[in-house]
Amino acid sequence: xxxxxxxxxxxxxxxxxIVGLGLVRYAVPADLSLPGxxxxxxxxxxxxxxxxxxxPFGGIAFLWFMGVLRHRLGELEDxxxxxxxxxxxxxxxxxxxxxxxxxxxxxxSVAAGSIGNxxxxxxxxxxxxLLNLFAMKMAGVFMFSTCTIGLRTAIFPRWVAFxxxxxxxxxxxVIANWKWITLIFPIWMLVVSxxxxxxxxRSRHAGTAGGExxxx
Numbered sequence: 001x002x003x004x005x006x007x008x009x010x011x012x013x014x015x016x017x018i019v020g021l022g023l024v025r026y027a028v029p030a031d032l033s034l035p036g037x038x039x040x041x042x043x044x045x046x047x048x049x050x051x052x053x054x055x056p057f058g059g060i061a062f063l064w065f066m067g068v069l070r071h072r073l074g075e076l077e078d079x080x081x082x083x084x085x086x087x088x089x090x091x092x093x094x095x096x097x098x099x100x101x102x103x104x105x106x107x108x109s110v111a112a113g114s115i116g117n118x119x120x121x122x123x124x125x126x127x128x129x130l131l132n133l134f135a136m137k138m139a140g141v142f143m144f145s146t147c148t149i150g151l152r153t154a155i156f157p158r159w160v161a162f163x164x165x166x167x168x169x170x171x172x173x174v175i176a177n178w179k180w181i182t183l184i185f186p187i188w189m190l191v192v193s194x195x196x197x198x199x200x201x202r203s204r205h206a207g208t209a210g211g212e213x214x215x216x
Contacts, residue, residue, distance in 0.1 A: 004200050006068035009061045010193030016058035017186035023051040024103075030179045039110045039120075049107060055100040059093045065189075069146075069155075078152065081145045088141040095135035102127040132179060136171050139185040143168035146192075156195045164188055 027044035038044045066089045070082065106123040147164035150156050167184045174181055 004197055006065050007193040007196035007200070009064035009068060010189050010196070013058050013061035013065060014186040014190035014193065016054045016061065018183060018190075020051040020054040020058065021182050021186070023047045025180060027051075033121075039107065045107060045110075048103065052100045052104050052107075055096060059097060062089065062093055065193075078149065081149050081152075084141065085145040085149060088138045088145060092135050092138040092142055095130045095138060099127045099130035099135060102130065132182065136182055136185065140168040140171035143171070143185070143188065156192055156199070160192055160195055163191070 024047075027047040028038060066086065070086070102123050106120065106127070109119070109123075143164045147161040147168070150161045150164075151158065167188050170181060171184060
């Protein structure tokens with residue numbers, strides 16, 4: 001399977017996640033202690049609903065990215081880092097889906113008029129912890145393992161790997177202090193995917209040029 005399959009899946013995941021997280025950050029107050037007034041505003045509520053509808057497709061694209069990348073590595077795959085790569089990626093998707101499910105349930109409860117302040121605060125904290133604590137910590141581990149595999153197999157440039165190490169460290173240390181940092185992960189995934197697509201394009205172009213030169 002060509003690496004462009006992983007790259008295309010990575011681009012889809014990145015764009016959907018950037019849009020989804022951006023809408024949620026715009027619509028939902030970052031301060032968990034604030035009351036849920038935003039739920040009474042149709043524009044904000046609909047923005048979050050739209051973002052939540054993107055989550056399953058983003059998760060599927062992310063799993064496809066993982067599968068194609070592992071297939072591409074083949075026998076070059078290190079079992080230790082491959083295990084960390086796979087486990088952290090699956091846990092990231094699970095936490096992302098869990099956070100989205102809690103947020104969707106909270107919005108539906110408000111629409112039905114069956115949610116109180118205590119329930120709202122509980123759901124907000126659960127959803128926030130799943131996304132900003134557990135999902136992003138797993139994203140950081142995923143980046144560390146992916147970059148280590150990338151350095152060993154040269155599937156993408158070294159500077160991309162070192163950039164990933166730095167971004168992963170930020171996710172592991174700073175995520176609780178500034179919620180917009182969650183965008184670091186999909187942006188880095190977009191860079192990785194773009195590099196894979198660019199490398200394959202150059203390789204195919206060089207192969208075509210070499211074949212034409214040989215025929216001449």
